[in-house]
Amino acid sequence: MIAEKSHTAQDIINKISATASKVGFIKNDILTNALMQIENKGIPNNRHEDYKYCNMDAVLKREFKSIEQKFTEVKNINSYKLADTITLVVVNGNYSVNLSDKVGLKGLHINSFSNLDSLAKEKIASIAKVNTDSFIALNTVFCSNGFHLKVEKNTALQTPIHIIYVSSAESEAIVNSRNLIELEENAQAIIIERQVVIGKGKIFTNFLSEKFVAQNAKLDSYLLQNEGLLGYSVNTNQVQIESNSVYHNTTVTLNGAVVRNNHHVVLSGKNSEANLNGLFSSKGTQLIDNHTLMDHQVPNCESNELYKGIINDKSTGVFNGKIFVRKDAQKTNAYQSSKNILLSDDAIINTKPQLEIYADDVKCSHGTSTGKIDENALFYLNTRGIGKESARRLLLNSFAKEVIDRIELESLREEITKLFEN
């Protein structure tokens, strides 16, 4: 088995080594560990518990037989822009100074990885540990020229930042996109990340973001995934939040051939709060797999999760949410809910809540529900003259609304409503 696993990984390494940028900012011992992880563990297949429903080894073998790394230039991203936001653009994994807005905001620093300072170099790969997942390891070895975004101490950014990751290739290609986002003490920011794939070739994106939220800071983040059928991705969000800080994320996945999200939040400071909301809609033979981990390490923290899925045709949805309450994390409040609608007899949803609790004075709960569209409600709408398709739309929109309504930023809420309703 090991030999078989390593084979896919080795194959990928051979194909992308020649064109990958030589990352100069990752310490040698981490690189060595990363290579060992890939060598020993390979690309995870369905025998790996965490990838049970998302056999990435098989996906990559099947869909990425001839990786050529022939990327195409992207010149115009205007159609993805959002009103009243600062736009940053990453093309094929590389931060594009030309396409990004010139930012002159006090307290906001944006640097491409090629210009990293020594403090930032210390942070990189510090919370996304290479020995926990082969995709983290692969990204750490081959990541392209991403960016470091830092919001300085006591800075509350008034304008949201919209990061557009756009990838485009002639034929099959792999992008190891990465960033490092830091909110220093008492800083506040709204960050929207959007992933799109254009061009002709299938793209496997191995995305990795490390996010640090320091004491008293607040990060509102959004991830909008609309990659289309050329898009295959594993997206790792590794977040660490310190005392009295707040981290919000809403992940909306509307389209993508295979989308795997690993959203891991470490609550490492007292009185911090993390909220993860998710909405995904799959059709055709798509696979959308959301894995979350709330790691409560200290007392008096709170976490909430609400994930909703609409699964159509022969597609598959997965929600695996783990809540980990460590021995010291007394007075933890952790809640999790996963609700799903199956629109066809061939659609599949796998939901797996996992609670691992080692403290005794905690409040934790989880719930999951899966159903079909409510036939009684449909009939009721029909008897008022509302046609089958509109009625279905109304009901699905109302299902999604619970998540969409939690998006505070109006321009984004409207954009997502528009994309969702199409």
Added chain:
Amino acid sequence: MITIKNLHASVEGKEILRGINLEIKAGEVHAIMGPNGSGKSTLSSVLAGREDYEVTEGEVTFNGKDLLEMAAEDRAREGLFLAFQYPVEIPGVSNINFLKTAINEIRHYKGQEAIPAKDFLSLVKEKQKLVELDGKLTNRSVNEGFSGGEKKRNEIFQMAVLEPKLAILDETDSGLDIDALKIVANGVNALKNEHNAFVVITHYQRLLDYIVPDFVHILYNGKIVKSGTKELAMELEAKGYDEIKKQFETVT
């Protein structure tokens, strides 16, 4: 308005309607009474187009068109309305958005433009008054968290807004106190005119004190076993259904 001929319907292979014949003309109010399990709600569901029911025999003509051939939404667009015995709660869909969608789909079917926002709002306001429905309820999700009485009033409110040609009220009186009953009845009476018709399905005579029927039919074992005028309802109230049951027990 509507002609029902020899209508047979079954659900999961069990025959519930066993040959209904009924003719309703514009301007009329018909009451259909009957004991539990006689087929009252099945009749309203079959007419409204619920797909769980299979029509095995018979025909229904609605304003010259074959009703049974139409999908539920087209029946509504043609002017048929069913006030549900158990109105459905639809979380996340606001009453107002729901009504606007309904009006516009009906208008679209008729080749009309969408209703201007101003006209829609004044229509809603006017009809709310008619059934004394709290304005706050129209902004809430459809029937969600409504009391039993509010749900029923909401049905009549929707009927008032959509102005159907034929409205079927399926046990609208069940679960209503006397005040709510009067409000519902007043709403119906205010909407009644020579161009529309009402079918009031009820178990008890009580509602018929307020909505006075032109004809009363007694449904038993899936058939109309007796028809008459409003006096028939009085008689039924006095004697109960037992006599009817005895008399028609053998009817199959």
